[in-house]
Amino acid sequence: MPYRAHHILDKCTRCGACTEIVACPGSERDICIGCGACALACPNQAIEMVEEDRKGKVSIEVNGKEAIVSEQISVKEALRELGYSFTDLPDGSGIFAPCQVGGCWSCMVEIDGVLRQCCVTEAREGMKIKTGPFVDEEPRRIVINYMGHTVGGVGTPRNIRKNPTDIIEVICFTAGCNFRCPQCQNWEVAYRGEGTPTTPKHAAWMLWMRSMEFGVNRMGVSGGESTLNRPWLIQFIKELRRLNPNSNARFHVDTNGSLLIRDYIDELVDAGMTDIGIDLKALNTDTFMRITGLEDRKLAQKYKEIAWKAVEHLTQNYKEKVFLGIGIPYNKSFISLEEIGDIGKRIYEIDPSVQVCANNYVPHFRSHIFAPTSQEMRVVYDVLKDTKLKTVLCQSPSGFIGL
Numbered sequence: 001m002p003y004r005a006h007h008i009l010d011k012c013t014r015c016g017a018c019t020e021i022v023a024c025p026g027s028e029r030d031i032c033i034g035c036g037a038c039a040l041a042c043p044n045q046a047i048e049m050v051e052e053d054r055k056g057k058v059s060i061e062v063n064g065k066e067a068i069v070s071e072q073i074s075v076k077e078a079l080r081e082l083g084y085s086f087t088d089l090p091d092g093s094g095i096f097a098p099c100q101v102g103g104c105w106s107c108m109v110e111i112d113g114v115l116r117q118c119c120v121t122e123a124r125e126g127m128k129i130k131t132g133p134f135v136d137e138e139p140r141r142i143v144i145n146y147m148g149h150t151v152g153g154v155g156t157p158r159n160i161r162k163n164p165t166d167i168i169e170v171i172c173f174t175a176g177c178n179f180r181c182p183q184c185q186n187w188e189v190a191y192r193g194e195g196t197p198t199t200p201k202h203a204a205w206m207l208w209m210r211s212m213e214f215g216v217n218r219m220g221v222s223g224g225e226s227t228l229n230r231p232w233l234i235q236f237i238k239e240l241r242r243l244n245p246n247s248n249a250r251f252h253v254d255t256n257g258s259l260l261i262r263d264y265i266d267e268l269v270d271a272g273m274t275d276i277g278i279d280l281k282a283l284n285t286d287t288f289m290r291i292t293g294l295e296d297r298k299l300a301q302k303y304k305e306i307a308w309k310a311v312e313h314l315t316q317n318y319k320e321k322v323f324l325g326i327g328i329p330y331n332k333s334f335i336s337l338e339e340i341g342d343i344g345k346r347i348y349e350i351d352p353s354v355q356v357c358a359n360n361y362v363p364h365f366r367s368h369i370f371a372p373t374s375q376e377m378r379v380v381y382d383v384l385k386d387t388k389l390k391t392v393l394c395q396s397p398s399g400f401i402g403l
Helices: 017-021 037-041 075-081 200-214 230-243 262-271 285-292 297-317 337-350 374-385
Strands: 003-007 047-051 057-062 065-070 108-111 114-117 128-130 143-149 169-174 218-223 250-255 275-279 323-330 355-360 391-394
Touching: 017 037, 037 047, 057 075, 065 075, 143 200, 169 200, 169 250, 200 218, 200 230, 218 230, 230 250, 230 262, 262 297, 275 297, 285 297, 297 323, 297 337, 323 337, 323 374, 337 355, 337 374, 355 374, 374 391
Parallel strands: 057 128, 169 218, 218 250, 250 275, 275 323, 323 355, 355 391
Antiparallel strands: 003 047, 057 065, 108 114, 108 128, 143 169
C-alpha cells in the first residue's frame, strides 16, 4: 500500500533537512509520493510514513510494455507493483537500491530518455521507463566537498600524520548510505539526494585539481558509503590513476566494508586502489545493529560478515600492495570494552601488523549519547594494546592516542 509522509510538528525544529538535503520529488506539485527520503533524513524523527489507500491510477510503459500503477508513488514502488524485485545487496536478486534517498544512483533507470533515480522519482502518466543495464552510459553519483584534509581517514597510514595543521590528502564525499547509524557524523551526506549527479571522470578531475592545489599525492573518497555504486567507484579510481601516473600517488577508499565481496576488492585493486580503510562496527550482531541502526537482522548479519571477510581477503592477498587500516567504534552506549577486546583479538588472528584506529563515537544526528572522555579512550587504547596489535590509534577529545 502507498505511504504518505506525516509531519509531527511538535518534534520539528525547522532544521531544513527535509528541504535542503532531501530531493523531495513531490515538492514542485505540493504532493507526497511516499518515497520516505525525508523521514530517513530528519534528525528529529519529526516525519513518519503512514499508509494511505490511493484509488487513482496512471498508465506507464516499462521496457516496452504498457502497465497501470497507483498514482503519486515513486517509480521504484511502481516497478515493485509490477513484480520487479529490489535488493539491499548487489547479488543479482533484483534492482540494487541501497540508499533510498537518491544519493548513490545505484537504482538508475531511464525515464523518457533521461537517466533518473527510481527511488525518488514520481511515476507519472505516460512515462516510458527502461530498467537497463545501461552499458553505454557513464554511471552517476552525487559528490560533494572536494577538500583538503589534515587527518585523513581510517585508511591513512599513521606515519604520514606529522604536523597536525598540514594537509595530507584531498578527499571527496559520495552521497547515500546503506546504514542508518543514529550517531552518524556525516548524516548530511548519507541522506543527501539534492544535487547534480557527477560522472566518475568529472569527480576524478575535480579531486585531481584539488591535489594539485594543495601539493599532495594522496586522493581519497569517503561518504556516506563510497562503495554503493560499484561501476561509478571503479571508473573513478581508474580515472584518478590515469590523471596521476606517478608511482607515488595514493588512492584511498574509506568504507564500511559491507559490500566488499572478493571480486569487488579485486576489481578495485586492479583499478588502482592503493589504500583502504574499513570500519568494522562489531563482532556481535546485536551490537552491529545498535551501531548501524539496521532493523533487518539477516541483512545486518550479512553486511557484518562481508566486512570481516573483506579484511581477511585484503590481508591474505594484497598485504604488500594495499595499505589497510581498520576502524572500530567506541561509546559505552553501543559497545562494551569486552567486545572491543574481542575485536582486537580477532584482528590479531587475521594480521597483528594491521593499523587499527578506535573512533570515539559522539552525539550526532539522532543519538543522545555522551561523548567518551580522553580517559575512557585511553582505557580503550590499553585494551587494544593488550591484544598485542602492533599499531593502535585512538581518537580522543585531546587528540590521537598512539601517534
